[in-house]
Amino acid sequence: MSYSAAESVFRDVKELILSGELAGGELISEGAIAQRTQLSRTPVREAFLRLEAEGWMRLYPKKGALIVPIAQGEAEHVVGARQLVETHSVRVVSEQPYARKLLVNELRLNLEEQRAIVDRGDVAAFSAVDADFHKMIVAAAANPLLDAFYAGLRDRQRRMTARSIARDPDQLPRILADHVELANLVDAADAAGYDAAVLTHMRQVHGLGLGASR
Incomplete structure (x- = not known):
């Protein structure tokens, strides 16, 4: 794994969230993003952890990552x-x-x-x-x-x-x-x-x- 790969996934997935292509409430998997970016799951997992830390995702082991919806108010x-x-x-x-x-x-x-x-x-x-x-x-x-x-x-x-x-x-x-x-x-x-x-x-x-x- 390289930091640049994880950074690239982080930027790409965050852009999908900000642009609305990944909508709030949608559940996505590491595998789907790995396939989309043509990278291994390791940098994808690191990117997901960072996105969770910033509040864009909520991770559920063995289920996937939930895109956090825009909060009420x-x-x-x-x-x-x-x-x-x-x-x-x-x-x-x-x-x-x-x-x-x-x-x-x-x-x-x-x-x-x-x-x-x-x-x-x-x-x-x-x-x-x-x-x-x-x-x-x-x-x-x-x-x-x-x-x-x-x-x-x-x-x-x-x-x-x-x-x-x-x-x-x-x-x-x-x-x-x-x-x-x-x-x-x-x-x-x-x-x-x-x-x-x-x-x-x-x-x-x-x-x-x-x-x-x-």
């Missing part, structure tokens, strides 16, 4: 945390014209990538680029502590988004339109407007309704 918690971090980041860049200009340029490029993906209807790819869009906003504030905290939210965000889009693929154009609005609010240095818009956006995407607030 998790979407509310993730949305609330993301709103706080993203709005703070927009407030920071609103006071830094040069940093804001760089961020807006990055967001515009990301939006072009989103448009191409929407045309293809690629849910997995969109969930990744969607997460990158929001991550760029946080990164622009140049706060390493918030970057690290938000990185943990990114995986949960991707999985939630992939599930929501799979449930309603027709919302892809609306999500893209929301992102255009968010980029415009960043460009306008309108942190208050961003705060309200990003909350509405996230609650609609994840089917949480609009009556609740953080």
Whole structure:
């Protein structure tokens, strides 16, 4: 066994979980993944142990690995945390014209990538680029502590988004339109407007309704 083989399996299986190809509640086996990756069971077992440690799987000896479903209330918690971090980041860049200009340029490029993906209807790819869009906003504030905290939210965000889009693929154009609005609010240095818009956006995407607030 090599560490690189186990790392490769870990990344591949985690991507399947985050993209929604392996759904919460699904039971998979080491053998099936070993066959899929054309590797022995040893690196697969090591990857499964790591995925269990991170909370993505629950292992059952001689039965397989259960993909842990999205917990009840998790979407509310993730949305609330993301709103706080993203709005703070927009407030920071609103006071830094040069940093804001760089961020807006990055967001515009990301939006072009989103448009191409929407045309293809690629849910997995969109969930990744969607997460990158929001991550760029946080990164622009140049706060390493918030970057690290938000990185943990990114995986949960991707999985939630992939599930929501799979449930309603027709919302892809609306999500893209929301992102255009968010980029415009960043460009306008309108942190208050961003705060309200990003909350509405996230609650609609994840089917949480609009009556609740953080």
